[in-house]
Amino acid sequence: MQGPLIDTLARQGVSRRTFLKYCATLASMMALPPAAGLAMAEAMAAARRPSVIWLPFQECTGCTESFTRSHSPTLEGMIFDMISLDYQETLMAAAGHQAEAARHTAMRDNAGKYLLVIDGSIPLDQDGAYSCIGGRSNLDILKEAAEGAAAIIAMGTCASYGGIPKANPNPTGAVSVSDIIKDKPIVNIPGCPPIPVVMTGVLAHYLTFGSLPELDAKGRPKAFYGETIHDRCYRRPFYDQGKFAKTFDDEGARRGWCLFELGCKGPVTYNACATVKWNGGTSWPVESGHGCLGCSEPDFWDAGGFYKALSLPADPLKFAAAAAVVGTGAGVAIGFANRSKKGGAKSAHETTTLDDLEA
Amino acid sequence: MKLDVIPIHVANQPPGEPGLSGNAPPLLREVVEQVRRLIESGEPSAIDLSALPLTPADLDWLQEKLGAGEIAVTLQASGESTLNETACPGVWWVTHRNEQGAVNSQFIEVAFVPELVKAHPQDVALGLETLEFMIADRQGDAD
Amino acid sequence: MNELQFLTWVRGTGLNIAVAIFLLGVTWRLFEIYSLGRKKDLSMPRHASGASGFHTVFRRSLAPPGMLKRSPVSYIGGYVFHIGLAVVVFGFAPHILLISNLTGLSWPGLPSQFIDLAAVVTMAAMLVMLFDRISKPVKRFLSTFEDWFTWALTFLPVLTGWMAVQHLLLPYTTMLALHILSVEILLIVLPFTKLFHAFTLFGSRWYNGRVNAHKGVPV
Missing domain, CATH: 3.40.50.700 (NADH:ubiquinone oxidoreductase-like, 20kDa subunit)
Incomplete structure (x- = not known):
């Protein structure tokens, strides 16, 4: 045809x-x-x-x-x-x-x-x-x-x-x-x-x-x-005012505050959902109360978890405790080395007598 | 269960609705330019209002300033569209809605007649065919 | 590697490494410094009012008489940028979220417009101080590589963070990743440069104050 x-x-x-x-x-x-x-x-x-x-x-x-x-x-x-x-x-x-x-x-x-x-x-x-x-x-x-x-x-x-x-x-x-x-x-x-x-x-x-x-x-x-979800989001003013929903059913969520802390990936996601919306302009994910998953970005699935805010560590800090222990160990060891050096200097110290000066 | 039992009061429009942004007045100057061009060269033009950072208050302000004219056209084509002449002849306020009544796009059109109102020659030809067919049909009946 | 992968790396592996080196360096240096100890002062302690380690900790935060007039840039600029840094670091909601995630401590954030202003003021103060360091011959003479280096490392996180929020130069995702990366470099370098004053400042003031108090001198 x-x-x-x-x-x-x-x-x-x-x-x-x-x-x-x-x-x-x-x-x-x-x-x-x-x-x-x-x-x-x-x-x-x-x-x-x-x-x-x-x-x-x-x-x-x-x-x-x-x-x-x-x-x-x-x-x-x-x-x-x-x-x-x-x-x-x-x-x-x-x-x-x-x-x-x-x-x-x-x-x-x-x-x-x-x-x-x-x-x-x-x-x-x-x-x-x-x-x-x-x-x-x-x-x-x-x-x-x-x-x-x-x-x-x-x-x-x-x-x-x-x-x-x-x-x-x-x-x-x-x-x-x-x-x-x-x-x-x-x-x-x-x-x-x-x-x-x-x-x-x-x-x-x-x-x-x-x-x-x-x-x-x-x-x-x-x-x-051309623009991020976050920049065109109708909830953006709440982000600027520092008003965030902390859970999916708290007062903030009911008032339609920003979903950043619930893991919304809007700030790093480029798509038109916020303006074009879905289902003939009925609604879109953020309007329904759920943060953006970032689905139009490469590797959104591995970007540190859908419910983890962008400013949080993507993985648990595995080395932190070990590093603190190693650091303490090194500090204490060097401390002991310094002390023995000091002790050595002290014991090697010879008192100057009047005779030495006159000699 | 009634809806108001659910303790949700969604604020679609954040409190303290944004007022005038100051972006509307310069648009009037652009309209003046476009009207002048229409008179001089007959060239129509348009401003895409949904592409500009205008708040609802800005749009109200603009609409109020331009006023209402004598002609208001309503178009039923998968949702209602209104093409209303403003108090300034040649300046039209065009709003396209979808079937649900939500605004799809909004324009200020500067033209003697908006393009959408005019009938397309091909469609007119189709209409002529229909008319001729009608007459032929009547003559057939009369014979 | 695309920018989202870059961001995920700095939020994950990068942060992991940076925090580990930071903690290692901080614990190491604190233990090393405080285990050094001092020789006992055998002289009789003298007493003078206001002479103590505790007093010195606070007194050294104020300019000595006449000094504010002699080098206003150092004092006022220093104050402005330190307070500005504190406002930006501890007042911005996403930062608080990170701190509360790592430590469990949380407090309300400040409006982002205010943070924005604080960031601009901080950067302006730091630039003025840099200019002062370059234009004053004595300051320039006394400056070493470390001074320029640490200035840049402190300035970059503020600049990249502000640029990310303002959408300048690069896409937000890349800028945010660069911002986090710059903070990570700062974390790694902090324990091993003069930036360690963030940890030793009050301890050394208290120590100096105590030594002087023993001699009966309030400084």
Whole structure:
């Protein structure tokens, strides 16, 4: 089904004005100038939908769930109308050899032009035997699919940074997409799961401007990952006033004070939850009373515990007691050495007599 | 169990709601620039209010200053949108809401008619088709 | 290593090492210094009012007559930056949380705007004192590497902490990690440099005061 997006939308009862309105909001969320909303709408309405191949690797399907269950199906689900989704194991009807054949057809017909979406990390240990599809390792499939891709979108923290499979001790030797593929543009959309609108925004940008949006040092779109949760948090004034919830059900927690002391990782987490929110703007983790886990940051799983405040030691101080004992021992030993030196000097001391001086 | 039995009084808006930040008055100057441009070259423009550090009090202040004009457009498109002309013709206050009624984005648009209000030629063509079909249908009935 | 891993390292292994070296150094040096002992003074003690170790501990915190006018920067600057440091270190809520986690002691924190002001004032006082040390020939002559080094080690934690809060130069995560790292370097170096005065200050004052009191001189 190839054709202008606006026709596809019209068939689903999405009017042009609904689409324009959506694009205006999308442009605003991406911090683009207001005129870009109109440009986006025009470009996307007329665009030939790009072929997208979506490969699931070592993942939990939570990222796919996040999109397919997003709150306004006609709009967030628009990503599925904006693209021609040629391979997605969870959503496609085909299975087995037919599914594999569909992927190969899409890759051949759109060589050099398709977008590759990856969710899940790639295990490298045991020659990648930890995760295989159709008897082939994830590494093998990724390399083959990346070959003809125009760009790669790493969906979720696992594909972006290795995520939970990579958590210490990383039993499968999991790595991220960018650890393997070096010669293609890669956008990371981390989060566990990521915010659905980020995906839409990236696709809209790609369709409108023919390029990927501006990325930060960790490969994330700056428009959504430009600021920390803490800086945009509605509870921030309480942090500044020094008002903290000490437990999850004390007076402070009930009054909605800052969750820093309960382990909130908001200060070191770059994501848009505080502004975009979840479930159609209903709420987000901090608003529900739980601190941020930092899920859009690399290795958030091993960052010293979810309920430990950022200013606390990540591990117990193991050497402290031993060091104090050793220090005391050394001090006492040197003290004794000094005393014996003093004693030696004292006993070696000879009294000067009048005779010595006269001699 | 009633909700008020649960001893939670969440303060969504921290006490001492932030007042005027001083960011609103400079926006009026920008609107003046944009209106001047509209008159001279006919070029429309807009200010994205959700992208600026404005407090609710700032927005109220701006809305009060700009006032209400003669036209108020309501658009029902996956949630309600309002495109209201202010007391200054050519300056429109545009608010997009989602189905739950929460504000998605907010703009000050400077244009003779906001883009969203105009009908798109393709849609007009579709309308024409419908009309012609209607007439053809009636003639068919009459014959 | 990315910045979150860096932060986790300084909060974990780094802190572990730094605290261990700090405790080792402090216990070692305290035991060594106080076990040295002093030769018994066999002379008759003289008595003068106000002459005692206890008096000296407090009196030495005040400028001797006339000295405040002769070197105001040293006294006023010194006071400002020591008090400022205390406010920042013991008044900022995340610091208190760390102290209470390590020792069980806890007290209410100060508003972050006030801490921010204290940090700026502290840094200004330290810069003025550094400038004074450079511009006064005598001070410069008396300064050794250790003086410049310890100044920098004291200044860095305040600067990096303030920059982290203000989001200057580097992302918050990296700055926070650098802040903690700078404190760890300070902890490691403290027992082995003149910064050890944080521990020996009152002991040595008391000792000097006692020796002088024996001679009947209130100083």
